[in-house]
Amino acid sequence: MPESADSTRNKKLKQRLEFYEDLGLAPFYRDRTPSSSQSMQSRLSTTMPATSSQTIEEPRLPRLAPQPRPAPSTATPSRSIAPPQSSRPSLFDAANKHSGETLLQIRDDLGECTRCKLHSTRHTIVFGDGNPKAQLIFVGEGPGADEDAQGLPFVGRAGKLLTQMIEAMGLQRRDVYICNVVKCRPPGNRQPEPDEVAACSPFLFRQLDSIKPKVIVCLGATAFQTLPQTNRSISHYRGQWLDYRCYKRLPTYHPAYLLRNPAAKADVWKDLQKVMAELGLEVKKKVK
Numbered sequence: 001m002p003e004s005a006d007s008t009r010n011k012k013l014k015q016r017l018e019f020y021e022d023l024g025l026a027p028f029y030r031d032r033t034p035s036s037s038q039s040m041q042s043r044l045s046t047t048m049p050a051t052s053s054q055t056i057e058e059p060r061l062p063r064l065a066p067q068p069r070p071a072p073s074t075a076t077p078s079r080s081i082a083p084p085q086s087s088r089p090s091l092f093d094a095a096n097k098h099s100g101e102t103l104l105q106i107r108d109d110l111g112e113c114t115r116c117k118l119h120s121t122r123h124t125i126v127f128g129d130g131n132p133k134a135q136l137i138f139v140g141e142g143p144g145a146d147e148d149a150q151g152l153p154f155v156g157r158a159g160k161l162l163t164q165m166i167e168a169m170g171l172q173r174r175d176v177y178i179c180n181v182v183k184c185r186p187p188g189n190r191q192p193e194p195d196e197v198a199a200c201s202p203f204l205f206r207q208l209d210s211i212k213p214k215v216i217v218c219l220g221a222t223a224f225q226t227l228p229q230t231n232r233s234i235s236h237y238r239g240q241w242l243d244y245r246c247y248k249r250l251p252t253y254h255p256a257y258l259l260r261n262p263a264a265k266a267d268v269w270k271d272l273q274k275v276m277a278e279l280g281l282e283v284k285k286k287v288k
C-alpha cells in the first residue's frame with residue numbers, strides 16, 4: 001500500500017532533522033531528554049577524537065526563538081526539563097583551535113633531540129625563525145657554523161644574502177619563516193645524509209603544516225629533494241612551480257651557491273619575482 005503524503009513528509013522531516021543533528025545544529029526541541037543530548041555528545045566525541053594536549057569542545061547550540069510557556073498545571077506534577085544551555089564556543093571557534101599544533105608544541109616535542117647522529121656534534125638546535133603565520137617559507141639545507149653558534153637560521157654570509165633577497169622583495173625577515181631540513185649542523189658543513197634527513201624532516205613537515213604557507217621556496221638541492229622525497233636534480237626544476245601537497249613550492253639556488261656563483265643571482269631574482277607575483281607583491285627593486 002502506498003505511503004500517505006503525511007507519512008512521506010514526516011519521514012523526510014525526520015531525515016532532515018537527523019542530518020542537522022549530525023552537523024551539531026541541535027537540539028530542535030525544548031524538551032530534549034538528557035539521554036538524547038548525551039547520545040549527541042558521544043557521537044561528537046567519536047567523530048572528533050581529542051589529543052592529549054587539546055580538548056575537543058562541543059559546538060555552541062543554536063538559540064531557539066522564544067516560545068510561549070504553557071500555563072503551569074496544578075493537576076499533574078511533572079518533572080521540569082530545562083532546555084540545554086551552552087556557553088561553549090561555536091563550531092568554527094572549536095575548529096580553529098584544532099586546526100593543528102603550534103610551532104612551540106613542535107619545538108617542545110623536538111626537545112634536546114638525539115634522533116640522529118648530528119646531535120653529537122652540534123652546539124645548538126636551529127629550529128627556525130620568523131612569522132608563525134607567514135605566507136612564505138624559505139627552507140634551506142641545515143645550519144652552518146654561525147647558525148650553530150647563535151641558534152638561528154641563515155645568519156652567516158649566506159644568511160645575509162638571503163636577508164637582502166627578502167628585503168628586495170619588499171619584505172622583512174619577520175614577515176617570512178625560515179628553517180632548514182635538518183636542525184643540527186652537519187660537521188664541516190657537509191650535506192646531510194639520508195638517515196639524518198629521514199630522522200629530522202618530519203619536524204619540517206609539521207612546521208609547514210602548522211604555518212600553512214602559500215608558497216615554499218626550496219633553497220638548494222636538499223630542500224628540493226626532501227619536499228617531497230625525490231632524486232631529481234634541482235637544475236632541471238629550478239624556477240618552476242611545483243606542488244607539495246596543498247602548497248605551491250618553487251626550487252631555487254641556495255644563497256651559499258650564489259656566494260660561489262654570483263652570476264646565478266639573476267636566475268634567483270627571476271624566481272623570486274614569480275613568488276612575488278604569486279603573493280601579490282609589487283616588484284620594487286633588484287638584488288644587487
Ligand code: SF4
Nearest residue numbers: 113115116119184200
Ligand atoms: S638533526 Fe634533527 S633529528 Fe638529528 S639530532 Fe638534530 S634535531 Fe634531532
